[in-house]
Amino acid sequence: MKNIIVIGNGMVGYKFCEKFVAAQTTGFTLTIFGEEPRPAYDRVHLSAYFEDENATKLEMAPASWYTENNINLITNNRIVDINKEAKTVTDQHNQQHTYDYLILATGSVPFVPPIKGVEKEGVFVYRTIEDLEGMIAYAKHINQIKPNGKAAILGGGLLGLEAGKAVMDMGLEPHVVEFAPKLMPRQLDARSSKVLQLKLESMGIHIHLSKATNQILGDEVITGMEFGEDDILETDMLIISAGIRPRDELGKSCGLKMGIRGGIEVNNRMQTSDPYIYAIGEVALYNQMIYGLVAPGYDMAHVAVQQILGHTDITMASDIDMSTKLKLIGVDVASFGTPFMPADKGLSIIFENKTQFLYKRINVSLDGKKLLGGIMVGDAADYSMLHQIYLNGMAIPEDPAQLILPASEGGGLLGDIMDLPDEAQVCSCESVSKGQICNTIETGAATDLAGVVSCTKAGTGCGGCKPMVKDLTEATLKSLGIEVKDHICEHFDFNRQELYSLIQVKGYETFNEVLDNHGNGGHGCEICKPVIASLMATIHADTANKEYAIQDSNDRFLANIQRNGTYSVVPRVPGGEITPDKLIALGEIAKKYDLYTKITGGVRIDLFGATLNQLPLIWKELISHGFESGHAYGKSLRTVKTCVGSTWCRYGMDESVSFGIELENRYRGIRAPHKIKGGVSGCIRECAEARGKDFGLIAVEGGWNLYVGGNGGANPRHAELLAEQIDNQTVIKYLDRYLMFYMRTAKPLQRTAAWQERLDGGMAYLKEVIIEDKLGIAADLEAEMQTLVNKFECEWTQAVNNPEMMKRFNHFVNSKEEDDNLVFVPMREQKMPQQWQ
Amino acid sequence: METFLSKYTKTAPAEVTTWFKAASVNDFPKDGGACVKYKDKQIAVFNFERLNQWFACQNLCPHKLEMVLSRGMIGDHQGIPKVACPLHKKTFSLESGENLNGDLPAIATYPVKIEAGFVYIGFSD
Numbered sequence: 001m002k003n004i005i006v007i008g009n010g011m012v013g014y015k016f017c018e019k020f021v022a023a024q025t026t027g028f029t030l031t032i033f034g035e036e037p038r039p040a041y042d043r044v045h046l047s048a049y050f051e052d053e054n055a056t057k058l059e060m061a062p063a064s065w066y067t068e069n070n071i072n073l074i075t076n077n078r079i080v081d082i083n084k085e086a087k088t089v090t091d092q093h094n095q096q097h098t099y100d101y102l103i104l105a106t107g108s109v110p111f112v113p114p115i116k117g118v119e120k121e122g123v124f125v126y127r128t129i130e131d132l133e134g135m136i137a138y139a140k141h142i143n144q145i146k147p148n149g150k151a152a153i154l155g156g157g158l159l160g161l162e163a164g165k166a167v168m169d170m171g172l173e174p175h176v177v178e179f180a181p182k183l184m185p186r187q188l189d190a191r192s193s194k195v196l197q198l199k200l201e202s203m204g205i206h207i208h209l210s211k212a213t214n215q216i217l218g219d220e221v222i223t224g225m226e227f228g229e230d231d232i233l234e235t236d237m238l239i240i241s242a243g244i245r246p247r248d249e250l251g252k253s254c255g256l257k258m259g260i261r262g263g264i265e266v267n268n269r270m271q272t273s274d275p276y277i278y279a280i281g282e283v284a285l286y287n288q289m290i291y292g293l294v295a296p297g298y299d300m301a302h303v304a305v306q307q308i309l310g311h312t313d314i315t316m317a318s319d320i321d322m323s324t325k326l327k328l329i330g331v332d333v334a335s336f337g338t339p340f341m342p343a344d345k346g347l348s349i350i351f352e353n354k355t356q357f358l359y360k361r362i363n364v365s366l367d368g369k370k371l372l373g374g375i376m377v378g379d380a381a382d383y384s385m386l387h388q389i390y391l392n393g394m395a396i397p398e399d400p401a402q403l404i405l406p407a408s409e410g411g412g413l414l415g416d417i418m419d420l421p422d423e424a425q426v427c428s429c430e431s432v433s434k435g436q437i438c439n440t441i442e443t444g445a446a447t448d449l450a451g452v453v454s455c456t457k458a459g460t461g462c463g464g465c466k467p468m469v470k471d472l473t474e475a476t477l478k479s480l481g482i483e484v485k486d487h488i489c490e491h492f493d494f495n496r497q498e499l500y501s502l503i504q505v506k507g508y509e510t511f512n513e514v515l516d517n518h519g520n521g522g523h524g525c526e527i528c529k530p531v532i533a534s535l536m537a538t539i540h541a542d543t544a545n546k547e548y549a550i551q552d553s554n555d556r557f558l559a560n561i562q563r564n565g566t567y568s569v570v571p572r573v574p575g576g577e578i579t580p581d582k583l584i585a586l587g588e589i590a591k592k593y594d595l596y597t598k599i600t601g602g603v604r605i606d607l608f609g610a611t612l613n614q615l616p617l618i619w620k621e622l623i624s625h626g627f628e629s630g631h632a633y634g635k636s637l638r639t640v641k642t643c644v645g646s647t648w649c650r651y652g653m654d655e656s657v658s659f660g661i662e663l664e665n666r667y668r669g670i671r672a673p674h675k676i677k678g679g680v681s682g683c684i685r686e687c688a689e690a691r692g693k694d695f696g697l698i699a700v701e702g703g704w705n706l707y708v709g710g711n712g713g714a715n716p717r718h719a720e721l722l723a724e725q726i727d728n729q730t731v732i733k734y735l736d737r738y739l740m741f742y743m744r745t746a747k748p749l750q751r752t753a754a755w756q757e758r759l760d761g762g763m764a765y766l767k768e769v770i771i772e773d774k775l776g777i778a779a780d781l782e783a784e785m786q787t788l789v790n791k792f793e794c795e796w797t798q799a800v801n802n803p804e805m806m807k808r809f810n811h812f813v814n815s816k817e818e819d820d821n822l823v824f825v826p827m828r829e830q831k832m833p834q835q836w837q
Numbered sequence: 838m839e840t841f842l843s844k845y846t847k848t849a850p851a852e853v854t855t856w857f858k859a860a861s862v863n864d865f866p867k868d869g870g871a872c873v874k875y876k877d878k879q880i881a882v883f884n885f886e887r888l889n890q891w892f893a894c895q896n897l898c899p900h901k902l903e904m905v906l907s908r909g910m911i912g913d914h915q916g917i918p919k920v921a922c923p924l925h926k927k928t929f930s931l932e933s934g935e936n937l938n939g940d941l942p943a944i945a946t947y948p949v950k951i952e953a954g955f956v957y958i959g960f961s962d
């Protein structure tokens with residue numbers, strides 16, 4: 001039996017054990033010492049501890065795992081000495097342990113610069129769970145004694161910014177202090193750093209650059225930092241994040257070869273100057289560098305295991321990839337390869353848009369054929385693919401700019417993920433290649449994403465590769481002809497369109513009928529219930545009152561729930577036209593119930609802050625003044641926005657208001673896969689923004705131009721021209737067909753824009769179906785829509801006139817009281833809910 | 838804020854000292870929920886008609902501390918009965934109270950019994 005002792009039960013020490021177990025060897029005993037009180041945990045996701053203070057969740061493996069695998073885990077015990085000659089180590093209780101092979105995985109400690117006053121209370125470092133516990137308790141204490149506490153972070157690198165976000169989440173005002181003139185000096189160039197700074201400032205993180213701290217102010221407790229004579233930052237707390245120093249004291253004391261600035265030197269077999277002692281992780285100095293990332297540490301663990309087992313040909317690569325993607329902080333930042341490019345080695349292409357806090361830079365070889373590195377701030381969605389192109393030296397487009405330009409400007413040409421070579425390393429934390437991922441599916445070892453992840457461990461480290469693992473899984477399944485089922489949820493093996501047909505053909509009237517006949521034996525959930533509610537409404541022209549318990553929560557109470565559990569009230573104002581009397585009525589009702597009032601982005605009036613009990617009372621009054629539901633809560637028609645048109649406007653070509661009102665009243669109340677908005681403009685000046693809507697009309701010489709599939713929201717898209725110069729009747733005919741076709745075939749929660757974009761055959765096909773009636777369904781579509789139009793009923797009028805339905809609008813079943821938890825605070829002569837904690 | 842949450846503690850059937858008569862079975866929606874006031878507490882009560890089972894839990898969502906859970910949609914996740922908060926659709930097991938799609942703290946659950954057409958909720962205070 002040979003003894004292996006690992007010193008340091010951190011991420012890399014643990015990984016050594018895991019790789020050792022995986023190698024399934026006999027003839028060794030494995031002992032691991034850890035100074036911390038608990039088994040190794042995921043330091044990379046340490047900040048998650050702020051959310052729930054749950055240390056167990058961060059564990060790399062529970063203590064029982066070590067026992068099950070015959071590993072002797074000794075926590076809470078520091079090794080204080082190594083005797084190379086006798087091959088023994090001494091622990092803090094003066095016990096000696098002999099080894100045949102010794103692994104140093106002691107990691108690193110935060111570097112604390114020798115600034116006067118760093119020992120004061122309220123100064124922290126950011127490395128262990130105990131550090132975080134201290135910070136949380138201290139921040140709580142500050143929050144208790146003063147309202148606007150501040151916390152400074154010394155160091156504007158990767159970790160410092162993560163700490164900045166963490167203190168902000170703890171309710172303190174964050175100030176990041178950086179010595180260099182830019183943030184993340186190691187990863188970003190000056191321009192991207194500036195973009196990142198603007199973005200962080202917009203999020204409420206204060207940034208102080210080019211600041212050298214002279215001393216920490218305060219008696220015993222920190223009160224501020226002094227940079228220059230009159231340059232002071234007041235702060236109640238300080239987190240130091242100024243880099244790391246390897247924990248190499250054992251190496252030094254036992255005489256191993258050390259780097260000039262610390263770190264225990266290793267060769268490409270991870271051996272130190274003593275062939276029986278290995279060093280891995282952040283304590284190891286390899287190629288004269290300390291790598292402050294887990295991925296290289298894991299590779300080192302792998303090499304050390306293989307070396308000890310006699311596979312001496314397995315060595316550490318000479319080039320270590322230091323690409324990084326920042327996590328958790330609410331803004332995408334990534335850098336890969338060579339982020340800064342000396343002009344004689346390559347050329348840079350830069351795309352910058354400060355208004356959207358966007359910066360992308362790629363560096364390509366002088367011949368323009370290879371990607372050498374890059375930086376992305378604001379949008380790192382393409383990071384994984386670019387990183388792979390770089391790592392694998394893949395071919396790039398003739399105009400490399402296409403790799404970073406937005407799709408609308410000829411970009412988005414990243415290539416097919418399946419073109420990656422099999423050996424491309426997709427998950428660097430766990431060293432999983434593209435080939436391994438595809439292989440688990442091809443061999444049938446996994447049939448979906450969850451299976452791939454559990455077979456390969458891809459994506460379980462820093463998580464940065466998850467989107468790519470998902471894409472690869474889906475592409476492989478597809479290449480095998482396995483349909484990637486888009487069933488709506490775990491309760492049904494059908495997609496929305498299939499359920500549509502089932503309900504229509506079988507004539508089901510209730511959710512339970514559909515579930516009992518076509519479900520998987522479960523009881524439904526928040527995903528399938530609203531989908532089926534919407535289908536029932538489309539097929540049978542039911543209102544949301546019919547089966548209210550399966551409606552999405554907003555539909556159930558016919559109002560939009562707000563931040564504090566109260567509701568908003570939005571009556572329909574067709575086309576935006578409203579009489580002075582109705583305006584007055586709205587004002588008076590809002591005043592009576594003390595409702596916050598504003599004009600919405602959909603140009604109507606929203607009254608906020610109604611309690612559940614008040615909703616029917618308010619609606620009764622609105623209805624008595626001629627209002628009806630505006631369906632602001634439903635996946636249904638919202639508004640048809642109009643411009644004033646030829647009734648008043650000197651340029652108007654047609655009566656846009658009249659037509660807008662007609663359309664809004666036609667399609668009001670119908671339920672669809674997602675909300676629908678319309679717009680009607682009186683001329684091409686387009687004041688109604690009709691092309692930003694699901695359907696839009698613009699009056700032109702000789703009729704209306706009809707546009708479809710427009711969208712605002714996160715991915716704005718202009719509607720596309722379906723038909724030109726058509727009259728009112730034809731508009732309605734085409735729109736009936738278009739909307740009904742969309743309602744029949746779209747996925748749940750898919751707006752017309754997304755649906756249309758993915759429609760096989762595109763606009764040409766859409767025209768064939770809608771205008772030329774290629775599928776022979778036009779008459780059906782029109783008839784179905786006409787049924788919905790004829791059966792329209794205002795669901796609020798229905799509800800307030802039915803005592804049984806009114807019971808729904810009580811906060812309590814056993815009391816007439818209202819929610820006693822509501823707190824409003826004044827704001828600009830109106831009110832708003834108290835802020836969330 | 839903590840005191841607010843700590844009002845609600847998971848109560849096992851064996852710990853019940855008071856069975857509070859909340860309301861008639863007919864006052865609750867089928868396969869849906871409603872809120873019951875008990876002293877200074879708000880309790881969400883759910884009628885799983887399909888399962889012929891009732892569940893109760895705190896009305897307070899641990900995510901943003903709003904009194905909303907009774908207004909959420911119910912259903913099951915792999916057989917575990919659950920409620921989805923109407924604000925951000927965090928889901929909670931109605932058996933263990935555990936957050937099924939995140940790491941929020943568990944919600945307190947309470948025993949329910951039905952007798953002579955009335956719904957009773959069990960408390961230990």
Ligand code: SRM
Pocket residue numbers: 560561562568570598599600601602603604605606632638639677692693710711712713714715751
């Ligand atoms: C109230 C309002 C903001 C305001 O105070 O102005 C609003 C409020 C909400 N919008 Fe909006 N949107 C409002 C106009 C808009 C507009 C402007 C417009 O209609 O011209 C847009 C862009 C146009 C568009 O839809 O294409 C808009 C695009 C969105 C989106 C993005 C949709 C997309 O396809 O990308 C969402 C998210 C979603 O629906 O999934 C959204 C979601 C929401 C939600 C439902 C968010 C939520 O889940 O609570 C908000 C409901 C609040 C409520 O209680 O009413 N809201 N929202 C506006 C109500 C208009 C109305 O009279 O009904």
Ligand SMILES: Cc1cc2nc3c(=O)[nH]c(=O)nc-3n(C[C@H](O)[C@H](O)[C@H](O)COP(=O)(O)OP(=O)(O)OC[C@H]3O[C@@H](n4cnc5c(N)ncnc54)[C@H](O)[C@@H]3O)c2cc1C
Pocket residue numbers: 007008009010011012013014033034035036043044045046047077078079080105106107108126127128159162247250280281282283291292293294295297327462
């Ligand atoms: C907040 C935070 C975020 C991070 N984010 C990322 C990221 O996004 N991506 C990334 O790649 N990296 C990240 N890192 C870095 C990453 O965590 C480290 O690279 C990794 O933990 C190094 O592993 P290690 O085992 O070498 O050291 P450690 O994890 O520090 O483990 C060393 C262990 O050895 C113990 N020890 C030391 N001396 C002794 C002794 N004499 N006797 C017994 N035990 C001893 C220590 O107590 C410690 O538990 C982050 C680090 C932090 C702190």
Ligand code: SF4
Pocket residue numbers: none
């Ligand atoms: S933009 Fe966002 S915050 Fe504003 S109303 Fe719409 S959903 Fe709410």
Ligand code: FES
Pocket residue numbers: 898899900901902903922923924925926927
């Ligand atoms: S408040 Fe319940 S999920 Fe956010």
